[in-house]
Amino acid sequence: MPYCDEDIIEVIITQQQIAARIAQLAQQIAADYRDKHLVLIGVLTGSFVFLSDLMRQLDRPCEVDFLDASSYGNGTVSRGEVGITRDLKLSLTGKDVLVIEDIVDSGRTVSELVRLLQGHQPASVKVCTLLDKPARREMPVELSYIGFVIPGQFVVGYGLDYAQCFRNLPFVAVLDEDAVVPKPRTSE
Ligand code: IMP
Numbered sequence: 239m240p241y242c243d244e245d246i247i248e249v250i251i252t253q254q255q256i257a258a259r260i261a262q263l264a265q266q267i268a269a270d271y272r273d274k275h276l277v278l279i280g281v282l283t284g285s286f287v288f289l290s291d292l293m294r295q296l297d298r299p300c301e302v303d304f305l306d307a308s309s310y311g312n313g314t315v316s317r318g319e320v321g322i323t324r325d326l327k328l329s330l331t332g333k334d335v336l337v338i339e340d341i342v343d344s345g346r347t348v349s350e351l352v353r354l355l356q357g358h359q360p361a362s363v364k365v366c367t368l369l370d371k372p373a374r375r376e377m378p379v380e381l382s383y384i385g386f387v388i389p390g391q392f393v394v395g396y397g398l399d400y401a402q403c404f405r406n407l408p409f410v411a412v413l414d415e416d417a418v419v420p421k422p423r424t425s426e
Pocket residue numbers: 281284309310316339340341342343344345346347348391392393394398399400
């Protein structure tokens with residue numbers, strides 16, 4: 239996987255900044271959901287790192303389930319359509335659902351997920367995202383908890399991938415998209 243080379247990335251949010259922000263978010267969520275039946279729904283694959291760190295900072299009981307929604311192929315541009323490719327195991331009826339996203343870009347994925355989850359008769363559905371790229375929004379979405387607002391560049395790390403690479407990086411970095419496109423060879 240030659241494009242997993244860390245020379246082509248630049249760190250924009252450090253491991254320490256992520257940990258500090260997650261502690262704040264967890265405190266806020268624990269307070270807001272004090273008397274509620276909280277269910278965290280992670281959107282695979284990117285959000286599993288954020289969800290696992292966030293839930294361990296949450297000082298209150300919660301259930302956890304995952305959905306898989308794919309709107310991207312192996313590139314950095316959305317195909318526009320959203321597909322749900324893994325169903326929930328938990329019943330959501332009467333429960334307070336918090337969707338955990340890695341990043342909200344066009345807003346298509348999360349707005350479609352919220353619409354689908356509302357069909358399960360939950361008491362409430364809200365969204366928590368680690369990263370928000372508001373400059374690229376195409377669909378209006380209400381984000382109740384946001385870790386960091388970032389510019390419209392493609393980012394990797396802390397669960398986020400480019401062609402399945404970089405998910406394991408403990409920080410968030412901007413990907414130099416020019417560097418990952420194979421350049422044609424010049425003959426001398
Ligand atoms: P949206 O539907 O355009 O809001 O895209 C949401 C999904 O696209 C996210 O959950 C990510 O999986 C993926 N995505 C959007 N922007 C990025 C990025 O900068 N890096 C990696 N994945 C991204």
